[in-house]
Amino acid sequence: MDTIDAKLAKIKLLKMGAEACIFLSEDWYGRKAVIKMRIPKAYRPEALDEHIRRYRTVHEPQLMHEAKQAGVATPLIYMVNVPQATIVMEYVEGQQVKQLLNVAGKHERHALCIRIGESAARLHQHGLIHGDLTTSNIILNPEGKLYFVDFGLGEKNIELEAQGVDLHLLKRALQSTHFQLWEECFQSVLSGYTSILGIAQAEKVYEKIREIERRGRYVEERRQ
Amino acid sequence: MRNAKKTCLGKCCLGIESSADDFGVGIATFEGEILANKSDSYIPLEGGIHPREAARHHAEVADKVLGEALAKAGVKPSELSVVAFSQGPGLGPSLRTGATVARALASYLNIPLVGVNHSVAHIEIGKLKTGASDPVTLYASGGNTMVTAFESGRYRVFGETLDIALGNCLDVFGRSAGLKGKKGLPVGAAIEQLALKGTKLVTLPYVVKGMDLSLSGLLTAATTALQKGDCTLEDVCYSLQENAFSMVTEVTERALAHTEKKEVLLTGGVAANKRLQSMLAIIAQEHEAKFNVVPLEFATDNGAMIAWTGVLAFKHGLVTPLDESFVKLRWRVDKVDVPWIQ
Numbered sequence: 001m002d003t004i005d006a007k008l009a010k011i012k013l014l015k016m017g018a019e020a021c022i023f024l025s026e027d028w029y030g031r032k033a034v035i036k037m038r039i040p041k042a043y044r045p046e047a048l049d050e051h052i053r054r055y056r057t058v059h060e061p062q063l064m065h066e067a068k069q070a071g072v073a074t075p076l077i078y079m080v081n082v083p084q085a086t087i088v089m090e091y092v093e094g095q096q097v098k099q100l101l102n103v104a105g106k107h108e109r110h111a112l113c114i115r116i117g118e119s120a121a122r123l124h125q126h127g128l129i130h131g132d133l134t135t136s137n138i139i140l141n142p143e144g145k146l147y148f149v150d151f152g153l154g155e156k157n158i159e160l161e162a163q164g165v166d167l168h169l170l171k172r173a174l175q176s177t178h179f180q181l182w183e184e185c186f187q188s189v190l191s192g193y194t195s196i197l198g199i200a201q202a203e204k205v206y207e208k209i210r211e212i213e214r215r216g217r218y219v220e221e222r223r224q
Numbered sequence: 225m226r227n228a229k230k231t232c233l234g235k236c237c238l239g240i241e242s243s244a245d246d247f248g249v250g251i252a253t254f255e256g257e258i259l260a261n262k263s264d265s266y267i268p269l270e271g272g273i274h275p276r277e278a279a280r281h282h283a284e285v286a287d288k289v290l291g292e293a294l295a296k297a298g299v300k301p302s303e304l305s306v307v308a309f310s311q312g313p314g315l316g317p318s319l320r321t322g323a324t325v326a327r328a329l330a331s332y333l334n335i336p337l338v339g340v341n342h343s344v345a346h347i348e349i350g351k352l353k354t355g356a357s358d359p360v361t362l363y364a365s366g367g368n369t370m371v372t373a374f375e376s377g378r379y380r381v382f383g384e385t386l387d388i389a390l391g392n393c394l395d396v397f398g399r400s401a402g403l404k405g406k407k408g409l410p411v412g413a414a415i416e417q418l419a420l421k422g423t424k425l426v427t428l429p430y431v432v433k434g435m436d437l438s439l440s441g442l443l444t445a446a447t448t449a450l451q452k453g454d455c456t457l458e459d460v461c462y463s464l465q466e467n468a469f470s471m472v473t474e475v476t477e478r479a480l481a482h483t484e485k486k487e488v489l490l491t492g493g494v495a496a497n498k499r500l501q502s503m504l505a506i507i508a509q510e511h512e513a514k515f516n517v518v519p520l521e522f523a524t525d526n527g528a529m530i531a532w533t534g535v536l537a538f539k540h541g542l543v544t545p546l547d548e549s550f551v552k553l554r555w556r557v558d559k560v561d562v563p564w565i566q
Contacts, residue, residue: 018477
């Protein structure tokens with residue numbers, strides 16, 4: 001196995017996320033790469049921490065690979081180092097949808113959200129759950145290609161429940177970060193989603209979302 | 225100008241909290257001094273909170289607790305400027321009892337009534353008592369588990385439980401294991417004590433979905449693990465705590481990384497747990513944020529938090545007319561405008 005230590009000297013911290021540290025390497029054997037390192041979390045017991053980091057490091061690249069087969073673009077994987085809980089992958093140029101949504105015009109926004117819905121539907125069609133669908137985890141590259149990143153909380157699951165939670169999380173992410181626009185954006189996401197899955201199947205997922213939301217605490221719609 | 229003396233010579237607000245098992249009355253000055261914070265808890269003979277019995281308890285003790293609070297503060301009812309009450313979320317019968325007392329008091333004294341959101345009150349009293357100004361808050365209690373932070377006029381929910389609350393999860397597990405809560409020592413505290421003696425980490429589900437988490441499967445798995453009998457109660461308590469607290473800590477850390485705020489606030493009844501405190505202190509330090517934990521008296525349900533939030537709302541012109549003072553059982557924190565924060 002290749003060692004990443006030699007390359008570590010020349011990397012820069014892009015973001016210290018909660019789950020992992022994201023580094024940028026300008027020269028990963030001639031290519032620009034993202035190094036995702038799941039550093040040990042001191043707050044968790046060691047055994048639990050190791051299990052979680054190992055599990056996510058193994059599953060994330062697998063899900064990214066399968067997403068590509070489903071027709072959803074994800075970064076290329078360059079290397080996986082399980083003992084170090086590290087994944088090296090392609091650096092995708094472009095902007096996070098999170099930033100784009102707030103500055104885009106109405107039409108642009110609508111088109112973008114439709115494509116997000118379509119991609120989410122393709123993942124679900126192939127039994128893949130992203131697990132953390134937020135607008136920070138979707139990147140539009142300069143050629144207009146939409147990339148889904150960060151499958152760390154994803155899973156393979158064909159159940160309606162998992163698909164419902166996946167979309168519910170996207171709705172919640174829109175509500176918390178784009179609270180002026182979320183309804184319109186989510187409507188567009190749903191129309192994209194329906195266009196791929198067909199109205200019958202999509203309606204089942206939407207019913208599931210309503211059920212999940214009713215289950216939540218302090219939800220107006222919940223039956224007494 | 226003279227400083228406000230420790231009396232109600234200035235203006236003050238009486239707050240009534242009754243959303244679940246506690247009936248609390250607090251009195252706060254408009255400057256943020258808590259003059260009194262009294263409460264009386266309904267202790268079920270067995271099982272969890274029976275809403276009707278809790279409401280009956282509240283009605284019985286209301287007059288006593290009110291009297292104690294006024295005496296402690298040295299305030300006559302006629303010296304009050306505002307009455308605030310917990311309008312939701314919570315259990316209907318309990319909330320209605322507190323609301324009825326508040327309406328009667330406000331009408332009799334002919335002073336304004338302010339309906340306060342219970343979750344907002346937990347955050348506001350936490351800020352007042354710890355000095356935090358713009359924190360990411362983990363509010364974990366028997367009825368609530370949510371991670372919130374202020375963004376454009378409201379406290380937004382960045383993560384929450386998809387099913388049961390953290391305190392609920394611990395309580396139900398504890399009761400199924402035969403642990404009993406006492407006055408001053410809830411079931412959660414008994415679990416915390418036992419967990420200290422646990423050594424073996426039993427494999428239990430760890431369910432984080434995006435920024436949200438799910439605890440019901442963990443509760444079932446922990447209960448089943450104990451019933452099977454191949455691990456000790458201490459080990460299951462330890463493993464349950466480690467799993468559940470790691471999950472809420474991970475979600476809190478995600479919100480912290482996302483919002484890039486520089487303070488963490490822990491509140492709600494589960495804030496009393498030292499292990500949870502230590503986990504949050506670690507992530508706060510890693511993100512160069514200041515960790516604050518609300519003193520227990522103000523972390524569990526209390527009247528002072530309602531009084532203080534009533535002051536904030538009233539000072540910004542918010543009052544609740546009698547005909548709009550019905551309780552809101554499912555009043556989400558992100559539905560409430562908080563104009564007192566810039």
